[in-house]
Amino acid sequence: MTVLxxxxxxxxxxxAIAWVEQAIANLDTILLxxxxxxxxxxxxxxxxxxxxxxxxxxVRTLTTIAQEELEHFERVNQWLDRRNIALAxxxxxxxxxxxxxxxxxxEPDRLLDSLLVSSLIEAxxxxxxxxxxxxxxxxxxxxxYRGLMAxxxxxxxxxxxxxxxxxxxxxxxxxxxxxxxVESELLSTVHPEPRIHS
Amino acid sequence: MTVLxxxxxxxxxxxAIAWVEQAIANLDTILLxxxxxxxxxxxxxxxxxxxxxxxxxxVRTLTTIAQEELEHFERVNQWLDRRNIALAxxxxxxxxxxxxxxxxxxEPDRLLDSLLVSSLIEAxxxxxxxxxxxxxxxxxxxxxYRGLMAxxxxxxxxxxxxxxxxxxxxxxxxxxxxxxxVESELLSTVHPEPRIHS
Numbered sequence: 468m469t470v471l472x473x474x475x476x477x478x479x480x481x482x483a484i485a486w487v488e489q490a491i492a493n494l495d496t497i498l499l500x501x502x503x504x505x506x507x508x509x510x511x512x513x514x515x516x517x518x519x520x521x522x523x524x525x526v527r528t529l530t531t532i533a534q535e536e537l538e539h540f541e542r543v544n545q546w547l548d549r550r551n552i553a554l555a556x557x558x559x560x561x562x563x564x565x566x567x568x569x570x571x572x573x574e575p576d577r578l579l580d581s582l583l584v585s586s587l588i589e590a591x592x593x594x595x596x597x598x599x600x601x602x603x604x605x606x607x608x609x610x611x612y613r614g615l616m617a618x619x620x621x622x623x624x625x626x627x628x629x630x631x632x633x634x635x636x637x638x639x640x641x642x643x644x645x646x647x648x649v650e651s652e653l654l655s656t657v658h659p660e661p662r663i664h665s
Numbered sequence: 666m667t668v669l670x671x672x673x674x675x676x677x678x679x680x681a682i683a684w685v686e687q688a689i690a691n692l693d694t695i696l697l698x699x700x701x702x703x704x705x706x707x708x709x710x711x712x713x714x715x716x717x718x719x720x721x722x723x724v725r726t727l728t729t730i731a732q733e734e735l736e737h738f739e740r741v742n743q744w745l746d747r748r749n750i751a752l753a754x755x756x757x758x759x760x761x762x763x764x765x766x767x768x769x770x771x772e773p774d775r776l777l778d779s780l781l782v783s784s785l786i787e788a789x790x791x792x793x794x795x796x797x798x799x800x801x802x803x804x805x806x807x808x809x810y811r812g813l814m815a816x817x818x819x820x821x822x823x824x825x826x827x828x829x830x831x832x833x834x835x836x837x838x839x840x841x842x843x844x845x846x847v848e849s850e851l852l853s854t855v856h857p858e859p860r861i862h863s
Contacts, residue, residue: 510715520704523751530742534736541732
C-alpha cells in the first residue's frame with residue numbers, strides 16, 4: 468500500500484492512500500462527518516474550560532479555539548446546505564473513543580493527556596484536510612479545505628504549547644510519543660465507513 | 666420591599682431592589698459569576714446542538730448563540746483581568762438547578778422545556794444586566810452592561826421562536842407560564858451570596 472509523505476511532525480505514520488480514495492469517493496459523507504468533528508472539537512475545548520476554570524491561559528486560548536471550531540462548524544454546515552445534505556447523526560469511527568481511552572483519570576495526568584490527545588487529533592485533521600485540498604476534484608470544495616488547514620495547524624500547536632505551560636517539556640515529549648503511537652495504530656487499517664478519522 | 670418595574674414580558678415578577686443593592690455592593694463577585702454564566706450559556710447551546718443534531722433551524726440559530734456567548738465570556742474575562750480578579754470556581758446559586766429540575770425527561774417535552782428554560786434565563790439576564798447598567802456607579806462598567814443587554818434580549822426571543830417552530834403556540838404559551846411561575850419563585854428571596862441569579 469502506497470503511503471503519502473507526511474509533513475506533520477507530531478504524527479508517527481502518514482495517512483494511507485486508501486483513505487484518500489475512500490474519502491474522495493464519499494465526499495458527501497465526509498462533509499457530514501466533518502460537521503460532527505467541528506462540533507465535537509468545540510465541545511472538547513469548552514469542556515476543558517469547564518474542567519479547569521482557574522487556568523487563565525488555558526481558558527483564554529481554548530475560548531478562541533472553541534470560537535474558531537464553531538465558525539468552521541457553521542461553514543461546513545453551509546456546504547451541507549448547498550449540496551442538499553440534511554443534518555443527521557452519523558456513527559463515529561473507533562478513533563475518538565480509542566484515543567479518549569488513553570486519557571489517564573487522575574490529575575495532573577488527565578490534563579496532560581487531554582491536551583495531547585486534542586493536539587494529535589488536530590494534527591491529523593490538518594494532515595487530512597490537506598489531502599482533501601490536494602485530491603478533491605471539485606476546485607471550490609478543495610479551496611474550502613485549504614482555507615481550514617491553517618487553523619488546524621495553529622490548533623495543534625496551541626494544544627502542545629498549553630501542555631508545555633503546565634508540564635515540563637521532557638514529560639510532554641515522552642507522553643506525546645506514546646499517544647502518537649496509539650494514534651497511528653488506530654488508523655493502521657482504514658475503517659469501512661468513510662469518516663475524517665476512518 | 667420596593668420592586669422595580671419590569672419591562673420583560675416573559676417574567677412574572679420583576680427583580681427586587683434588594684438584589685440590586687447586593688449586586689452593586691459586590692461588583693467583583695458579580696463579574697466573576699457573570700463569566701461563569703456566559704460560559705454555561707455557551708455550554709447549554711452547544712449541548713442542545715449535540716442532542717438534536719438533525720434539527721437544522723435549532724443547530725443554525727444555537728450555533729450563533731453559542732458564538733455570541735463565547736464572545737461575551739471573553740469580554741467579561743477581559744474585565745476580570747483589568748480588575749485583577751483571578752478566574753476561579755464559584756458556587757452556583759440554586760436558580761439554575763431549580764429550573765433544570767423542571768425539565769421533563771421524555772421527548773418532545775424535554776426539548777420544549779429546555780428551550781423555554783433557556784428563554785427564561787436569558788430574559789432574566791437581560792433584566793438584570795439592564796439593572797446593572799442603570800445602577801452601576803462606574804460609568805464604563807455600566808456601559809459594558811448596556812452593550813450586552815441587546816444580545817440577551819435577542820437570545821430570549823430566539824429560544825422562544827425556536828419553541829414555536831417545533832410546538833404549537835398554545836402549548837408553548839401555557840408551559841412558559843408554568844415555568845415562569847417557578848422562575849419567579851426561585852428568586853422570591855435573595856440568595857445570601859451575590860450572583861447574577863441570586
